[in-house]
Amino acid sequence: MRVIVTGGAGFIGSALVRHLVGERGWDVLNIDKLTYASNLSSLKPVADKSNYRFLQADICDADAMHRAFLEFQPDAVMHLAAESHVDRSISSSAEFIKTNVLGTHVLLEASRAYWTVLPPEARDAFRFLHVSTDEVYGSLGEDGFFTEATAYDPRSPYSASKASSDHLVSAWHETYGLPVLVTNCSNNYGPYHFPEKLIPLVLLNAMERKPLPVYGDGRNVRDWLFVEDHVKALTTVLERGRVGETYNVGGRAPMENLTVVERICDLLDGFQPDGTPRRNLITFVPDRPGHDRRYAIDPTKIETELGWRAEKTFDTGLSTTVEWYLNNAWWWRPLREKVYSGDRLGLLEADSASGKTLVETSA
Numbered sequence: 171m172r173v174i175v176t177g178g179a180g181f182i183g184s185a186l187v188r189h190l191v192g193e194r195g196w197d198v199l200n201i202d203k204l205t206y207a208s209n210l211s212s213l214k215p216v217a218d219k220s221n222y223r224f225l226q227a228d229i230c231d232a233d234a235m236h237r238a239f240l241e242f243q244p245d246a247v248m249h250l251a252a253e254s255h256v257d258r259s260i261s262s263s264a265e266f267i268k269t270n271v272l273g274t275h276v277l278l279e280a281s282r283a284y285w286t287v288l289p290p291e292a293r294d295a296f297r298f299l300h301v302s303t304d305e306v307y308g309s310l311g312e313d314g315f316f317t318e319a320t321a322y323d324p325r326s327p328y329s330a331s332k333a334s335s336d337h338l339v340s341a342w343h344e345t346y347g348l349p350v351l352v353t354n355c356s357n358n359y360g361p362y363h364f365p366e367k368l369i370p371l372v373l374l375n376a377m378e379r380k381p382l383p384v385y386g387d388g389r390n391v392r393d394w395l396f397v398e399d400h401v402k403a404l405t406t407v408l409e410r411g412r413v414g415e416t417y418n419v420g421g422r423a424p425m426e427n428l429t430v431v432e433r434i435c436d437l438l439d440g441f442q443p444d445g446t447p448r449r450n451l452i453t454f455v456p457d458r459p460g461h462d463r464r465y466a467i468d469p470t471k472i473e474t475e476l477g478w479r480a481e482k483t484f485d486t487g488l489s490t491t492v493e494w495y496l497n498n499a500w501w502w503r504p505l506r507e508k509v510y511s512g513d514r515l516g517l518l519e520a521d522s523a524s525g526k527t528l529v530e531t532s533a
């Protein structure tokens with residue numbers, strides 16, 4: 171397989187590239203603009219392999235995308251490049267619309283132009299896999315799960331931009347016949363996760379015995395998916411998914427944010443039993459504007475139809491993640507010192523005086 175991965179220097183994209191290049195032996199062209207959220211050191215394990223190539227480019231650059239398709243001649247595209255941080259989308263939405271909506275459009279058009287002139291067999295085999303989020307479905311009440319039939323109801327600039335891109339992808343299938351697949355997944359966590367998101371930020375703050383700020387009452391629920399399970403799900407959908415279909419991907423691990431933070435504290439206390447319990451560092455801070463209350467994915471379709479199932483429980487995945495951060499300061503320390511030190515983002519002006527540190531609880 172020859173696959174273009176967009177956003178392959180990000181959190182999920184780099185896990186996917188490590189898997190495809192290192193474990194599956196596929197030829198991969200990673201196209202990434204290298205925004206603040208990227209990190210080429212996450213690709214260290216595969217960077218020197220002959221089946222890996224990197225192109226620094228913006229998916230909004232139509233000429234660069236057309237050239238990449240012609241030169242690389244992919245069998246498939248796995249599209250992950252996006253602005254992905256909800257709080258940043260609240261503070262500044264323009265980049266989200268540009269990359270997530272317009273960038274996806276450019277990529278669809280580059281794919282279509284390339285796919286249209288392929289020989290019949292290659293045309294049939296070609297796939298465009300679009301990676302999206304469960305946040306497009308909005309917020310759940312006390313009960314129920316998101317299924318593939320749940321109506322779209324995005325509520326943040328981030329989720330609205332992802333919902334727009336999902337609709338574009340479906341339209342390119344219906345209108346032009348482009349062989350697309352869409353996945354909507356829950357919150358990922360695991361090694362190499364940029365420390366602006368809940369789990370790595372709390373983990374690093376707890377290691378350094380800094381305050382662990384929790385939004386609102388801490389009772390918002392997110393459904394956790396170990397990133398290495400997710401990339402296997404993406405590969406499964408690419409290989410065996412039915413064209414035109416959507417698959418929800420989740421790890422069957424819904425949990426309140428406060429419980430997640432407490433588990434991190436307890437695990438770290440176990441690994442580093444020094445000083446007072448880290449739960450004492452938990453601090454409640456003003457909530458995110460429009461904070462979705464509960465997400466929970468029903469992954470029955472991908473489990474029964476394609477035979478994929480998350481291998482990690484939340485406990486085993488979190489333990490692996492904590493150990494990885496303890497052993498890999500070379501990866502995260504430069505990010506904490508030079509790229510992002512944890513200042514709060516995404517507050518409206520009225521709230522911003524009281525919240526200083528960020529805990530991102532979304533995708």
Ligand SMILES: NC(=O)c1ccc[n+]([C@@H]2O[C@H](COP(=O)([O-])OP(=O)(O)OC[C@H]3O[C@@H](n4cnc5c(N)ncnc54)[C@H](O)[C@@H]3O)[C@@H](O)[C@H]2O)c1
Nearest residue numbers: 177179180181182203204205207208228229252303358533
């Ligand atoms: N992280 C999650 O929990 C989660 C959950 C559901 C869905 N998703 C989706 O999965 C995908 C990957 O998420 P992630 O957490 O790895 O994101 P990330 O922010 O870690 O990485 C995004 C990558 O895309 C690149 N990028 C951004 N704009 C670009 C552009 N214009 N051109 C080329 N590259 C660009 C960045 O440089 C970065 O390497 C996204 O589409 C996101 O919406 C993520």
